[in-house]
Amino acid sequence: MDSALFVHRLHFAFTITFHYLFPQLTMGLAPLIVVLKTLALRNQDDTYDQAARFWARIFGINFVFGVVTGIPMEFQFGTNWSHFSRFAGGVIGQTLAMEGMFAFFLESAFLGLFLYGEKRLSPRAHWWSAVAVFLGSWLSGFFIIATDAWMQHPVGYSHAPDGSVQLSSFWALVLNPWAWWQYAHNMSGAVITGTFVMASVGAFYLLSGKFVEFGRIFVRVGVVAGLIFSVLQLFPTGDGQGRMIAYHQPVTLAAMEALFAPEPGAPLVLIGQPNVDEKKIDNPLIIPSALSFLTYRAWKAEVQGLDAFPQDAWPSNVALLYYSYHIMVGLGTLFIVVMVMAAFLLWRGKLFDSHSMLWILLLALPFPYIANTAGWMTAEIGRQPWLVYQLMRTADGYSKTVSAGNGMFTLLGFMGMYTVLGILFLFLMRREIEHGPRDASPHEKPTPVEAAGS
């Protein structure tokens, strides 16, 4: 592997993986904050308002980290992937610019209003500002997904004389079927992160006997929404996304399943290690014919194996792709199990006293992050060796003028910077959670210094 290519790939992979830790929580929390604000407005209960303010503060911190780590993403299209930008900018420039024009302005303007304007707005107007933040963050998600979906499944373009591609149909780009399945699957995944985080914080409050009235709200909202979205994640969104891959990227599906020989009635591998050299799976645990059914709704349908494709069309890292995919699916299944159990206990009225279930909810916190990251790795490694599927190879897309040494310098810079950011983030989160949702939070109570000065 060319070393400059490798550095540029790692550069993007590292920065985007770190970046997406923040938006998945903001996009996941936004609808939950609207739910809390709605409950507050309906019940005229200030507890829900305080709960909404608490999550808005968590949202605000995540939003800032999302913005500061997101700006490098837009820059890197030009800095590290300039040949790709020149090739595809005529198409994906549309969605990226629309994200800026529609989503960013909406989100940032109303977040300022939502966080700092509660005293100046009527309760209903404040509710609307929460809705606007929700819309902004979800619009932003759509434009990014539409961009990625075009790279996965290019539509609505034509070739220009200079070799680049140009937009020929705006609606084809925005209505790309791949984009809608991927969007549904991705946003549901983000909400799962939001619900697990909310339930986890709630479980922590209940277990430690602090802010118990809030702990109950968080666990209840987290578990109910978490159950709904864990199921939606599997069906219909995960199923629909999987069939998109089966129809449009059959080689990717074969690699995700590490299926080497074409098989009628292909099995679904639950566990096992792909052995790419010998083209088999070691230690397999399988469900016979299940893959054929899931893909084509017929038990005997033939699923193409990797052997059906030339090796230079295979995703460049079959084993990593296989693990990413299986970790995502395995965790997704566990999320359903956890949420069904928690929801059952909630329905029976026993959840708030069940220490073991609360412990499970508390400790589940990191896993939605892992599942979302593994899902994105599946999508991006699965598309390889293409940068734009069957139009441009990844090896042709990076900035030829930026040497491996310069790329490594900034990659190390980002690693250092993000380590500091990560520590600060955890520190801020711990601080907010310690202070808790009850009013007279650190922001509202003037510190001694301020009080003396004003």
Add this chain to the structure above:
Amino acid sequence: METLWFLIVAAMVTAYVVLDGFDLGAGVIYLGAGKTPAERQRIMRAIGPVWDGNEVWLLAAGGTLYFAFPRLYASSFSGFYLPLMMVLWLLMLRGIGIELRAHMDNPVWRGFFDVVFCASSILLCIFFGAALGNVVRGVPLGPDGYFFEPLWTNFRVNHGTSGINNGILDWYTVLTGVIALVTLTAHGSLYVAVKTEDGLNRRARSIAKWIWPLQLLLTVVGLIATVSIRPGVLDNYRQHALGFVIPLLVFGSLAVMMHGLLRQADKMAFLASAVYIIAMLGGAAFALYPVVLPASTDPARNLTIYNAAAGRHGLVVGLAWWVPGMILALGYFVFLFRMFKGKVRLGGEGY
């Protein structure tokens, strides 16, 4: 169509500089003007609700540039690789400085993040000015339309065959960096003056007053330097005499600024400073048009709005969403600034 998008991108970049410029400038004078923690708190409070909305203009302008002129985006972003990455790090440090400061109880750490915020604001002003200087001076574009500039070489402005040796920093781009710093310092001081009362208000105004002669001097020096390194900048002005309105605006706004300062009409002076920035950037755009990135190697390699633009269909479609998007965005901003209008007070929610 290409010309229209050139105007749109230029207008969005200008909007970014005018808006983020005042909070960058407030950061520059932050340590000097804010003598007590309470005064610093007030400066923070003045920019708190709007700074990240202002920064979004950079993203929106960048996105629009990418959409309308993908070749320019690809070429300039990879060519300015190192300084852009440093700008990113500075933007991060600054955002973190603002955000964390509000969460720190310990005065030691508050002091630390105060310095982070101030220093990153100063450096960003200089970097942005130097970036503009690079675009006006020209970059060593190769035959394939790409280039890579080291941070510095011999600090000379090179042209023709030696144009390949240009670095990001030379005497000219350092000069434009200093001009940007001075301009935005004045801009930020006037914003702080508008938003505050008493001692802080007086101090911010007197900073702007002290800096005014320097700003006038640097404007003149900058104009002379630009004409001397790139005589071609006058071509558009020679062909369209209307262009001479721009220098009139530049000096007129400087005069109004001083007038406003003397009469303690902070708002008038702040608006004059905004007009000054618009006129300076507009003058640069007018001088460059239709070139968007001049080559210091060979003028035939210049990137122009014609050879850098996206396909015609995409540009036409873009107008259909850009116009409503812009109207919405302006609506939010007018609303936001009205919500938080008036002098800042301490107490209540926020920074």
